Amino acid sequence: MSNVLAYGDDALVTAQRLAQWTSRAHDLEEDIALTNIALDQLGAARMLLTYAGEADGRTEDDLAYLREDREFRNCLLVELPNGDFAFTIAKLLFLAAYQHPLYDALRDGEDERLAAIAGKTVKESAYHLDHAAQWTVRLGDGTEESHRRMQNAVDELYPYTHELFELAPSLRGTWDSTVDAVLAEATLTRPADGWKPTGGRQGVHTEHLSYLIAELQVLHRAHPGAQW
Amino acid sequence: MLWEVFIRPRRGLSHTHVGSLHAPDAEMALRNARDVYTRRQEGVSIWVIPASAISASSPDEKDSFFDPAADKVYRHPTFYEVPEGAAHI
Amino acid sequence: MYGSDFPLLDEVDSAERELHEAAGRSVERGTDLQRYFDDVIAADQKIEPRDWMPDAYRKTLIRQIAQHAHSEIIGMQPEGNWITRAPSLKRKAILLAKVQDEAGHGLYLYAAAETLGIHRDELVELLLNGRQKYSSIFNYPTLTWADMGAIGWLVDGAAIVNQVPLCRCSYGPYARAMIRICKEESFHQRQGYEILHILAHGTPGQRELAQDAVNRWWYPSLAMFGPPDTESTHSEQSMAWKIKRFSNDELRQRFVDMCVQQASVLTLEIPDPDLRWNDERGHYDYTQPDYGELMRVIKGDGPCNRQRMAHRRAAHDDGTWVREAAAAHAKRKAAA
Numbered sequence: 001m002s003n004v005l006a007y008g009d010d011a012l013v014t015a016q017r018l019a020q021w022t023s024r025a026h027d028l029e030e031d032i033a034l035t036n037i038a039l040d041q042l043g044a045a046r047m048l049l050t051y052a053g054e055a056d057g058r059t060e061d062d063l064a065y066l067r068e069d070r071e072f073r074n075c076l077l078v079e080l081p082n083g084d085f086a087f088t089i090a091k092l093l094f095l096a097a098y099q100h101p102l103y104d105a106l107r108d109g110e111d112e113r114l115a116a117i118a119g120k121t122v123k124e125s126a127y128h129l130d131h132a133a134q135w136t137v138r139l140g141d142g143t144e145e146s147h148r149r150m151q152n153a154v155d156e157l158y159p160y161t162h163e164l165f166e167l168a169p170s171l172r173g174t175w176d177s178t179v180d181a182v183l184a185e186a187t188l189t190r191p192a193d194g195w196k197p198t199g200g201r202q203g204v205h206t207e208h209l210s211y212l213i214a215e216l217q218v219l220h221r222a223h224p225g226a227q228w
Numbered sequence: 229m230l231w232e233v234f235i236r237p238r239r240g241l242s243h244t245h246v247g248s249l250h251a252p253d254a255e256m257a258l259r260n261a262r263d264v265y266t267r268r269q270e271g272v273s274i275w276v277i278p279a280s281a282i283s284a285s286s287p288d289e290k291d292s293f294f295d296p297a298a299d300k301v302y303r304h305p306t307f308y309e310v311p312e313g314a315a316h317i
Numbered sequence: 318m319y320g321s322d323f324p325l326l327d328e329v330d331s332a333e334r335e336l337h338e339a340a341g342r343s344v345e346r347g348t349d350l351q352r353y354f355d356d357v358i359a360a361d362q363k364i365e366p367r368d369w370m371p372d373a374y375r376k377t378l379i380r381q382i383a384q385h386a387h388s389e390i391i392g393m394q395p396e397g398n399w400i401t402r403a404p405s406l407k408r409k410a411i412l413l414a415k416v417q418d419e420a421g422h423g424l425y426l427y428a429a430a431e432t433l434g435i436h437r438d439e440l441v442e443l444l445l446n447g448r449q450k451y452s453s454i455f456n457y458p459t460l461t462w463a464d465m466g467a468i469g470w471l472v473d474g475a476a477i478v479n480q481v482p483l484c485r486c487s488y489g490p491y492a493r494a495m496i497r498i499c500k501e502e503s504f505h506q507r508q509g510y511e512i513l514h515i516l517a518h519g520t521p522g523q524r525e526l527a528q529d530a531v532n533r534w535w536y537p538s539l540a541m542f543g544p545p546d547t548e549s550t551h552s553e554q555s556m557a558w559k560i561k562r563f564s565n566d567e568l569r570q571r572f573v574d575m576c577v578q579q580a581s582v583l584t585l586e587i588p589d590p591d592l593r594w595n596d597e598r599g600h601y602d603y604t605q606p607d608y609g610e611l612m613r614v615i616k617g618d619g620p621c622n623r624q625r626m627a628h629r630r631a632a633h634d635d636g637t638w639v640r641e642a643a644a645a646h647a648k649r650k651a652a653a
Contacts (some may be wrong), residue, residue: 012406019400019409022416023393023628026636028424029249029260031393035417036263039410046406061405085639134255141649142642149638219462220404226520228404228462228512229647230431231473247494248428251438252643264421284367 003167004114005063006201007102008048009074012064013209014095015042016216017082028083033131037092040124053131065220069210070203077160079200079209083153086139086146090153093132095180098164100125101174133182140186147187154183155191162196229278231257233265236273243275251276319614325477329499332484335361336492358559361431366432374558377551378488379433380449381560386426387444387451389419391625395459404462411508412465418505422498429490440568451477453611454541454620463516463523463530468510471531471538477502478572481541487559510579517583531580532588538575540606540614542569548608573603 018038025031047062058066077095082088103125106118139150165172183190199205220228231251234243246265251257257276266274339362346353350369364370382522397416403409427437454472460464475595480502483495516527543549543565555561563571573592580587595602613619 014400015409019413022397022400022413023390023420024632024635026632026639027250028390028420028427029251029256029264030639031420032267032417032424033263034262035413035420036267039413039417042406042410046410049406064406065404085636102351131259134259138256138643138646139527139639140250142646143638145638146642146645215401219402223404223520223522226523227515228408230437247425247497249424252640255649256643264424267417267421286367303334 004048005052006073006075008045008052008063010078010095010099011041011045011211012049013072013074013078015039015045016212017086017091019077020082021036021088023211034088037128037131040128044117044121044124044163046153047070051113051117065067065217069205069213072203072205072209073201075160075163075200075207076197076206077157077164079206079212080157080160081208083148085135086149087153087157089135090133090150090157092128093136093179094157094161094164096125096129096132097178097182098161098168098171100129100178101171102168105168105171116120123163129178133175136188137186138183140183140188150186151188154188158191159195159197162193163198163200166198166201229253229257230280231261231276232279232282233257233261234275234277235261235265238272243273248279325503326500328481329484329496332481332492333496335485336363336496337397339363341388353423358487361487361559364487364490365489366649373554374528374560375433377558378491378492378560379430379435379554382426382433382439382491382553383435383443384450384452384549385502386423386430386440388455389423389426390444391420391451391455391629393423393457394625394628395621396465398459399462399465402462408465408512415469415505415508418501422501425494425497426491427602429488429494429498432490441633445626445633447617447626450615453543453619454537455625456535456614456621457534459619460533461526461530463513463526464534466509466512466516466527467530467534470513470543470583471509471534471576473502473506473509474576475538475541476573477506478568478575482568485559485562491560510583517585527583528585531585535588536606539569539573539603540608540611542566542572542578544608545605545613570600573601577601 013037018034018041021034021038022031025034037115045064046060049063053059053063077091080091082091100122103118103122106114107122109115111117137148139146141147164175180190197206229251230248231254232248233246235246236243249257249260249264251260254276258274261274261276335508336337339360340576342360342362344353344360344362354364354368354370354374357368364374372543387439393416396412396419400412400416404411427440430440431437440449444451454475459468477499478644480495480499484492484499486492486495513531514529516523518524546552546564549565552561552564556564576587589604591602593602594600614622617623
């Protein structure tokens with residue numbers, strides 16, 4: 001059950017980060033696409049948090065707005081700042097390549113409620129993965145500048161991907177082949193395994209999360225008990 | 229690049245022109261069209277065509293290009309009188 | 318609160334029906350292009366992209382459609398300001414969807430403008446160098462969550478009053494884009510109204526937020542309809558070409574009349590001590606907004622003009638390398 005919270009927090013923090021791209025994308029079409037993905041992730045977060053909260057009578061909003069930083073169970077990858085578009089796309093590629101097989105597996109799992117949720121989110125996740133892959137290729141195999149930015153992003157983010165498999169080690173193989181195929185087509189390379197930051201699933205986060213949570217929660221906390 | 233977008237909203241209907249958008253290539257154009265023009269589940273099938281690939285007739289040619297159809301009134305169902313009692317016609 | 322009827326959607330539907338009905342009528346076409354153009358407009362039919370049209374008609378339309386598009390895009394900023402702090406996940410989702418709709422509306426409008434023979438890039442440039450404008454209302458800051466409610470109720474409300482008549486505009490692509498936009502827009506106003514209703518009936522702190530927001534957004538919303546008819550320069554020709562269907566004052570009055578009843582349901586006050594029903598006129602008397610302030614804001618001295626433009630310019634400039642990469646990739650693929 002604590003895994004449901006982790007999946008929900010991954011989606012919630014991802015949605016919050018992607019929402020920061022509104023009115024900032026390089027063209028309107030991309031603004032709309034990123035917002036679509038943010039909305040999908042937010043929808044997944046709401047379903048997952050609602051389910052996770054039922055065990056002790058807490059709502060999706062109780063979980064999103066009233067937990068402390070150390071209580072969040074998202075992976076570190078999703079709480080990192082957006083950076084430039086290449087950084088955002090690399091984050092999304094790595095995340096979606098994990099979420100898609102994850103939801104696919106949960107769809108056939110024993111937890112019926114989770115299976116129902118995953119049935120919906122797996123379709124959206126396929127689109128997120130496709131979107132990230134399309135852009136990874138165009139940026140990796142675009143101009144010298146875009147290639148450099150994309151390779152930097154891959155190099156910087158790759159260490160954070162190991163944590164994804166702590167809860168789901170069986171997904172590693174699928175993730176590797178998906179990501180390798182995209183990187184190859186994008187003329188990008190994967191760095192060697194080295195540093196493996198971890199801690200998110202235990203609530204030990206980077207310094208970035210606290211600021212993200214503060215912004216997310218500030219208004220709700222300023223009016224305790226209010227309806228919106 | 230500018231692309232024109234055509235969507236078949238439901239099975240049984242033809243593709244209809246819904247507008248245009250910008251995309252660097254066909255794959256992105258299709259995905260953009262899905263995001264922009266089917267946000268409210270408005271489509272079953274999407275076609276995208278570079279605007280530059282469309283050939284159009286000029287309104288000034290209208291008389292010779294289109295008017296011959298106007299002469300041939302027997303193409304229109306209202307031209308015919310349906311005999312009494314004939315159903316479904 | 319709203320009831321189950323959608324009066325504005327009815328108007329949009331009837332504009333759409335009229336478009337189809339008018340299409341069935343035929344207009345006698347002689348050799349005089351100007352005469353044919355005038356006859357098509359008089360018959361409430363549509364001018365389409367490849368038709369002959371007076372140069373001034375084309376230029377006016379490009380300007381009007383583009384400025385409308387710019388407004389949608391700039392409008393994403395004040396509302397986008399509260400997405401990350403939305404006080405519930407449901408409100409966050411609704412606001413995200415609303416701002417996304419605005420991006421979509423901007424896109425439909427740029428597409429309509431492009432049918433007149435101009436590129437979207439040129440229009441973005443005209444916005445960034447200040448030669449084309451956007452609605453002055455978006456030069457005000459969104460200071461609290463309640464501003465999301467006030468903008469939905471008042472600003473979208475005013476926009477709808479302005480926009481629904483455009484569904485009958487004489488230029489086909491613009492009319493069709495407006496029909497599409499208006500169908501999506503009516504829900505925007507509702508969600509803003511709902512936000513205010515909940516706040517006004519919530520805690521004392523929430524109620525205070527709601528009234529404060531209404532106090533700040535009321536007069537700027539009235540100013541959205543433009544200067545009074547006596548001072549409006551472009552209107553006559555636009556009316557003749559059926560680009561503009563009603564005068565500024567007519568639309569402003571329509572808006573005020575609608576808002577008064579809506580405000581009483583909200584139990585919020587409209588900040589106008591001279592607002593009262595006038596039996597003779599059959600309308601509400603109201604205090605005009607400060608048109609001097611409107612002119613100053615249009616000229617660039619509103620609270621947020623510089624910020625809005627800097628934000629837009631940064632988004633555009635920061636994205637240059639991405640656009641270049643996509644183009645380079647496409648070119649390489651096409652050559653292969």
